[in-house]
Amino acid sequence: MRECALTRQAMxxxxxxxxxxxxxxxxVPDTDAKAEGRGVWVTLGEKAVAEAVRRKAFARSxxxxxxxxxxxxxxxxxxxxxxxxxxxxxxxxxxQLVTGATRVKSAVQGGEVIALLTATDAAEDGRDKMLGxxxxxxxxxxxxxxxxxxxxxxxxxxxxxxxxxxGLENVIHAALTKGAAAQSAxxxxxxxxxxxxx
Numbered sequence: 001m002r003e004c005a006l007t008r009q010a011m012x013x014x015x016x017x018x019x020x021x022x023x024x025x026x027x028v029p030d031t032d033a034k035a036e037g038r039g040v041w042v043t044l045g046e047k048a049v050a051e052a053v054r055r056k057a058f059a060r061s062x063x064x065x066x067x068x069x070x071x072x073x074x075x076x077x078x079x080x081x082x083x084x085x086x087x088x089x090x091x092x093x094x095x096q097l098v099t100g101a102t103r104v105k106s107a108v109q110g111g112e113v114i115a116l117l118t119a120t121d122a123a124e125d126g127r128d129k130m131l132g133x134x135x136x137x138x139x140x141x142x143x144x145x146x147x148x149x150x151x152x153x154x155x156x157x158x159x160x161x162x163x164x165x166x167g168l169e170n171v172i173h174a175a176l177t178k179g180a181a182a183q184s185a186x187x188x189x190x191x192x193x194x195x196x197x198x
Contacts, residue, residue: 002041005061006052009043016041017049017076017195019058026067027058029076031083038062044191045198049073080192081157085165087185088117088174092166096182097174099166101126104173108133108151111141115152115186117174119159127155130173154189156196 001010002018018033019040030039040061042052050073052058058068069075091097098107107113108130116134118127134151141149159170166174176182 004043004048005040005057006042006048006055011041011043013041015044017044019072021062021066024067025065026069027072029072029079031076031079043198044194046073046077046195047198049076077192077195080188080195081161084156084185084188084192085161087181087188088162089165089167091176091179091181091185094179094181096177096179097166097185098177099168099171099174101130101173104175105130105133107175107177108137111137112177113137113151113175114178114182115154115176115189117157117162117176117189118153118155119157119162119170119172120155121158122155122172126172152186152190154193156189156192 002013002016003010004016013033018030018035019027019042020030020035020037022028027040033039040058042049042057053068053070053072056068059066088097098104104113104116108116116130118130131153134153138149138151159172162171162174163169176185
């Protein structure tokens with residue numbers, strides 16, 4: 001449990017994001033909560049971080065003057081995106097990431113997928129077809145006696161961002177399959193999704 005510098009509420013670490021003072025006395029996001037030094041915790045959310053900047057919560061929490069970038073909320077989002085992209089690259093190397101509409105749809109229908117990723121700039125008809133396959137697989141699982149079966153779907157990154165991270169041309173559809181590297185990428189996707197939503 002840690003206290004949010006903005007709300008003063010004690011919350012589980014997973015519901016917060018940590019910031020530290022960098023070498024130039026500027027506040028920087030510590031998205032993995034591993035950096036040395038005294039940290040300031042803020043509720044995991046883009047609006048919460050922007051509000052913490054506005055209300056000078058970092059200086060108050062650290063009891064001293066610190067430099068806080070005006071765009072800290074956007075910078076934090078960018079760091080979370082970078083962490084997710086890195087994790088997707090590792091999942092691909094581990095053979096736990098499938099790309100391309102045909103291969104992704106086949107993996108979904110085969111019950112191998114733990115998460116579906118669609119580029120934010122995907123065409124609507126392609127997105128709808130993939131989500132249709134996803135819903136079909138979830139319905140089949142329910143009929144087979146797996147009532148809680150659900151595959152998360154994320155639209156967090158552009159086709160260009162995903163493609164660059166994976167060393168491929170623009171990637172519109174991708175799916176994480178079972179394995180430790182894919183689970184790590186899924187956790188980062190969930191964290192980024194929560195940050196954007198709040």
